[in-house]
Amino acid sequence: MILDAKIPEGPIEKKWTSFKNNAKLISPANKRKFKVIVVGTGLAGSSASATLAELGYEVETFCFHDSPRRAHSIAAQGGINAAKNYQNDGDSVWRLFYDTIKGGDFRAREANVYRLAEVSGTIIDECVSQGVPFAREYGGELTNRSFGGAQVSRTFYAKGQTGQQLLLGAYSALSAQIRLGRVNMHENSEMLDLVLVDGHAKGIVTRDLITGEITSHAADTVLLCTGGYSNVYYLSTNARGSNVTATWRAYKRGAAFANPCYTQIHPTCIPVAGEYQSKLTLMSESLRNDGRVWVPKAKGDTRLTQDIPEEERDYYLERKYPSYGNLAPRDIASRSAKEVCDEGRGVGPGGLGVYLDFSAAIARLGEKTIRERYGNLFEMYGNITGENAYERPMRIYPAVHYTMGGLWVDYNLMSTIPGLHVLGEANFSDHGANRLGASALMQGLSDGYFVIPNTLGEYLSTQFGKKVSTDMPEFKKTETEVRACVEKLLAVKGNVPVDEFHRQLGLIIWDECGMARSEAGLKKAIADIRALRERFWKEVAIPGTGAELNQSLERAGRVADFLEFGELMCIDALTREESCGGHFRVEHQTPEGEALRHDDKFAEVYAWMFQGQDNDPELLREPLHYEAAHLATRSYK
Amino acid sequence: MSTMNFHLRLWKQKCASDKGEFIKIHATEIPSECSFLEMLDIVNNRLTREGKEPVSFASDCREGICGTCHMVINGVPQGPGRGAACQVYMRKFENGQPITVEPFRVGAFPIVKDLVVNRSAYDRIIRSGGFISEHTGGAPDASTSLIPKPVADAAMDAAACIGCGACAAACPNSSPMLFVGAKVTHLGLLPQGQAERKSRARNMVRTMQEEGFGNCSNYYACEAVCPANVPASVIAMLNREYIRGEVSEAIGAID
Known part of the structure; x- marks a missing residue:
């Protein structure tokens, strides 16, 4: 099989527009005749369900949680990027595109990333009109903060609960469609297999987690919005239930799995404390806006932080990457933390930790401002560790947080199985080998609100008169x-x-x-x-x-x-x-x-x-062409 | 690391129609640094090794934001201290202390199994009006509506609700008005929420009553247990909005 990414012709700035101008449309009368199954209700799944239902498709949505609002997108803390340039600090669609490509270490598909940057602004418009309470200035304007891997402030946020507010926005849009009868919502339903008819994805088999009942569901196309696989590490910042099952079973039915080794280890998490531990807790990257990362210069220095004079501290990120400093991208910040700990300069039990110190920011801005910006994170830290981070530095260590790999998709977000579309973290397309902070929320919502509603017609327009039903032997067999x-x-x-x-x-x-x-x-x-x-x-x-x-x-x-x-x-x-x-x-x-x-x-x-279970998997390659952003060695120095 | 022992009474109930009973477990050698749910994990894994059925309880993010976990610990919905049950740590208890864990006792939240209850009534309340009707793609530029910081902050404080159900579980009337008020306040404070403001409060309160929940009679137990710090003032806002909604309907100003 040859992987055809179906990237539109033309210069990168024109690709998405020219795609939309030429895309296959489905008329309103025909949309009603097509049924779409959406699996998962995180940012990608909820936004896709709501938007496709608004367009008139018949939507059937599944989640394994007891409510669609519980999906793990809700736990994202820091923010969502958008190239609005409200700060007048030189941001543009091009810069967001380039930062994302560079942040991903030149391993993402250019055309997809440019599209992501292009629609980023409309996501913010959409969310504001749903009532997402983004942080504001006193005059009422939207405010921004900085995130890793960027030299502009383009991150919109709602306290340390941005994911929660964006998900609740998408959940409310979904709720409105459920009320109108346009989405049929199945909670407590776990997808356990994908059903193929003539090689096309035409349905799923689910288990009702309350009754154990196993049932089939048929549709014209299936959208997997089932998130990432960080929990393969057992300890990660993901929710306990997050899993690979839906994408893995789709893989076993013929969907190619792309770049599974690309995982993100987030630099700022609360260190592991013991074997009983069931999960790790992230401390938002936004903390690196005001917190300074350091370890003692000397090995095995066990003095209290207040006893270590300034000149005996190594602010290693500021030292190694002067232009980005504490806001170096996640992979680099994590690796640097591992490096200093491997050298024996780590702090805390087992020497697996570094300090994230707010004393300079508190002295500069006052505790009140810091409390306003990060209050809930400091509280969370205090609750878990029993330490007060206003008085002494936090101790942090990298932990698994996100997976860039996922099912391979083309520009239309369709996998190698015709009819199987994959959105959000579950696909591989936008973040290359490293995701920048505040880009996951952007991608989930971009895929659901703006990409799939435009690309789905490419597949559905070929499916007139090809209705399937759960009585067919393919469903019974699965x-x-x-x-x-x-x-x-x-x-x-x-x-x-x-x-x-x-x-x-x-x-x-x-x-x-x-x-x-x-x-x-x-x-x-x-x-x-x-x-x-x-x-x-x-x-x-x-x-x-x-x-x-x-x-x-x-x-x-x-x-x-x-x-x-x-x-x-x-x-x-x-x-x-x-x-x-x-x-x-x-x-x-x-x-x-x-x-x-x-x-x-x-x-x-x-x-x-x-x-097959006992054979090695076959490797397919998609060459990455960098026509706009030229391949370069990443430097954050 | 030190360890602790506890005398647990855990609720076991096979299904909604089953009678249910407490089982007693002497949980020994529990690491003092672990969380309450990790303590239950340890107990459940020990039961599993003995060939016994573990106690079902719901949890997911384990950082207090998803609202999945729900249980009553020593009489307090979501347990002692601020935050959801997953935010409770064993160091908050005394060594040897008896701990009783039971499900939320709310008529509108039927028991599914053991500590797990069905809170879908909350989703149905949201579906009856807890949203702004707009469709994707039709939004004006985000900067066109100015929302002063104090208003945005107050909306955010209300929007922080995690939908866990502790408010109804704590209330002697099983009233979810902190939950309903949080959504009505969040959307009612914002310019975007004005168009549906009156029908929203009316519809959500009606659904709340149809689901069998009670009304607020100012105990403030909900505010005391709310893991998300939602203030009881949202209930005052809800009452005002609801009256406006009913009056508007009576004079034919809304459908």
Whole structure:
């Protein structure tokens, strides 16, 4: 198979406009005849459901939460980027595009990123008109803050709860459509498989998490908006329920999985405290606007912070990257933190932490201003650690936060399976090998509000008169397979809790496919994952039955998929013999320890095709052409 | 790291029609630094190893923002201190302390299993009017409406509601008026929310009553337990908005 990205012709500034001018339209009378299944209700899923329903499509939406408002987009803290240039600080669509391409270390698809930058402004308009209470100046204008990887202030925010407010905006738009009967909403429904008819995605099979009932749902096209796979690491900043199941099962039905090794390790999280820990908590990147990152210059310095004089502190980000300082991109800030901790200069228990210090900002702006900007984050930090960050610096350490990899999609957001569209974090397209802060919210909403409503017609216009129904043998067969899979899990009857396997998988992947990766380590990880997977299917304990709310069963299904997916991630990391963005192969680094790309060989998307359980996946390549933003070595110095 | 022991009483109930009962568990060697839900994870994994069914409870983000977790800890919905149940840490308890954990007791939130209740009534209240009707693509430039900072801040404080249901669970009348008031206040303060302001309050209050919730009689228990610090003044705003809505309907100013 050859990957055709279907990028429109013409100069980059004209591509999206020319696409829209020539796109296939579906008339209002015909939109009613098409049914769209949307899986997931985060920013991408809710915004797509609401917008497609407004347009007149019949929409059926699924989420595994008890309410669409609970999706993990809600936890995004810092903000959303948009090239509005309200600050008059020199921002433009071009700059947002270039910053995103450069931030992604030249591994994202240019045309998609330009489109993202282009629609970014209308997202803010849309959200304001829904009633999203963005932060304002006294005169009533919208205000902005800075984020990593940019030298302009283009980030819109609502306290430290921007994701919550944007999601509630999309949820309210979705609620309005549900009320009008245009969206049929299924809560507590987990997608367990994708149904193909004649090679096209035409439906899904779900399990009702309350009753255990397994049912089929047919449509003309399926949209996966199911988020990322950070929880393959067990400990991450993602919600406990976030999982790879929907995209993984689509992969096993023929959707190519692109760049699975591109994961984002976020530099500012609360350090791991013990084995009991169930998740890690992010401290928003926005804190780096006013917080200064440092460690003692001397190794093993255990003095209290107030006893360490200024000249004995190493503000290493300001020292190494003077022009971006504490706002260096996430991959660079994380790696630098690991570096100083590896040198023995880390702080706190186990030496796995660095300081994020607000004393200078408090002295400059006053505690009141800091409290206004970040109050809820300081409170959260105090609650978890029992420490007061107004009085002493926070201790932070990198943690897994976001995954840039995902199902491969073309410019229309369609995967390698005709009819299967993938939106938001679940696809791979916009962030390359490293995502800049405040860009995930932008992409989720861009895909849902503005991209898919325009691109869906390309597929649907070819589907007149091709209705399917759940009575067809394809649906019955997939349903039977899903039932067998659930039965197989319940039949293991071991005595090891699911969490145990998940935690062990996480440790393997964190050690060998985390912030630093090596050939030997990745090979070892693949072997370890295989062994762990075998043990899982012999020893996992799932009390209860399949015909009720059974949280062990839910988790077991997701962990079983992570145990397969983790291997693909390591294979991808092993095959990509270069360093780029968040993917750091120790064999490939500059003398200063920065990521060393090999553009001659690896300026490509790696997309993996499933070839059966016991065979190696097939590698497909999409070359990345940089016509507007020329390939350059990233420098934030 | 030190460890602690607790005498737990956990609610077990197979389904809505089942009677339900407390089970007693002596939870030993719990790390003092772990969160309340991590303590329940430890207990559940021990039960699983013994071949017993764990206690079902809902949780997701575990940082207090998604509103998934919901339970009553020692009589307090969402447990002691500010924040959701996932924000409670074991160091807040005494070593050896008895701890009772039960589901939200609200008629409009039927029990699903153990500590999990069905809060879909809250979604239905939002669907009856908790939104601004506008369609994607039709929005004017964001800078065209000026909203002074104090107004934007007050709207944000109300919009911070996480929809967890603790307000109704804490209220002797099972009233969700803090939840309803939060949305009515958030949208009612903003210029964008004016067009539907009157019908919104009326429709949401009516749905609230149809769902079987009670009304506010000024106990302020909701404000005391709200994980998102939503102030009880939103209920005063709701009452005003509701009366305006009813009067407007009576004189034919709204449908």
